[in-house]
Amino acid sequence: MTLADELSNPPPAKLLVQNVSKTYQGARQTVTALQDINLQVAEGEFVCLLGTSGCGKSTLLNLIAGLEQPTSGSIYADGQPVTGPGRQRMVMFQEHALFPWLDVMGNVLFGLKLKPGLTDSDREELAMYYLKLVGLEKFVHANIHELSGGMKQRVALARALAPNPRVLLMDEPFAALDAMTREQLYADLQDIQQKRCKTVVFVTHNVREAVCLGDRVLLFSPRPGRVHSQYVVKLPRQRDINDVAVAQIASAITVELKKHSTPLNS
Numbered sequence: 001m002t003l004a005d006e007l008s009n010p011p012p013a014k015l016l017v018q019n020v021s022k023t024y025q026g027a028r029q030t031v032t033a034l035q036d037i038n039l040q041v042a043e044g045e046f047v048c049l050l051g052t053s054g055c056g057k058s059t060l061l062n063l064i065a066g067l068e069q070p071t072s073g074s075i076y077a078d079g080q081p082v083t084g085p086g087r088q089r090m091v092m093f094q095e096h097a098l099f100p101w102l103d104v105m106g107n108v109l110f111g112l113k114l115k116p117g118l119t120d121s122d123r124e125e126l127a128m129y130y131l132k133l134v135g136l137e138k139f140v141h142a143n144i145h146e147l148s149g150g151m152k153q154r155v156a157l158a159r160a161l162a163p164n165p166r167v168l169l170m171d172e173p174f175a176a177l178d179a180m181t182r183e184q185l186y187a188d189l190q191d192i193q194q195k196r197c198k199t200v201v202f203v204t205h206n207v208r209e210a211v212c213l214g215d216r217v218l219l220f221s222p223r224p225g226r227v228h229s230q231y232v233v234k235l236p237r238q239r240d241i242n243d244v245a246v247a248q249i250a251s252a253i254t255v256e257l258k259k260h261s262t263p264l265n266s
């Protein structure tokens with residue numbers, strides 16, 4: 001693998017989730033986190049998983065990542081069964097999960113350490129490419145504790161992108177950020193997804209965020225976690241979360257979500 005290969009865009013992956021159910025056996029009860037989920041994600045598609053708390057969105061993301069195994073059913077990435085985590089499916093969580101003892105560059109380099117066929121200077125060049133892509137070129141040697149929440153999420157995004165995965169799995173990555181920082185990241189993420197050609201699965205509770213980012217929005221209902229409907233969002237990009245068209249689709253989705261939501265104590 002050369003540096004040029006590394007910076008090229010491999011085709012984004014397609015995903016197939018077939019009849020997937022997941023139950024957790026707790027001390028007092030069995031929880032059906034997901035029941036009979038069927039889903040196809042096309043190459044380069046941006047799919048948002050939307051629903052209230054506890055409807056199984058993160059569980060599905062973890063299953064696609066290979067961090068957990070379904071109780072029944074199968075998941076395929078490019079026709080290959082997903083049996084564990086892989087370099088082609090990188091995950092980014094709400095909490096940045098950066099290494100505080102490494103600086104910004106060190107964190108991005110970390111994921112590249114195990115890549116064969118690259119020299120140290122290749123790895124630095126790659127890390128620098130991704131830090132520029134997320135707008136952090138001036139903070140390469142900053143310590144993690146010196147960064148704002150939004151900057152930390154940018155480092156986490158650069159770290160997830162650096163191994164050049166074909167799929168990005170994002171679990172509420174911007175939920176802890178203020179509105180202005182989030183809006184900038186929505187614009188940057190749309191830009192990066194187009195430039196770097198990724199298939200993205202993105203978990204959120206935020207309806208407008210889902211409409212702003214997704215080519216398709218899947219609506220989940222809880223107990224058991226199921227996909228009850230989906231919306232294809234045909235608005236042109238770049239989308240702005242404050243656009244009237246985004247708000248209109250979001251309000252239609254909110255009505256639909258409310259029909260299927262049940263309070264946690266019911």
Ligand SMILES: Nc1ncnc2c1ncn2[C@@H]1O[C@H](COP(=O)(O)OP(=O)(O)OP(=O)(O)O)[C@@H](O)[C@H]1O
Pocket residue numbers: 024025026031032033051052053054055056057058059060205225
């Ligand atoms: N490791 C686990 N052990 C037992 N139950 C679990 C486990 N992980 C998730 N669950 C249960 O599975 C259901 C789905 O959880 P999950 O975290 O996937 O939902 P979610 O839609 O992502 O929620 P949130 O939006 O609050 O993150 C919940 O009822 C949760 O309590």
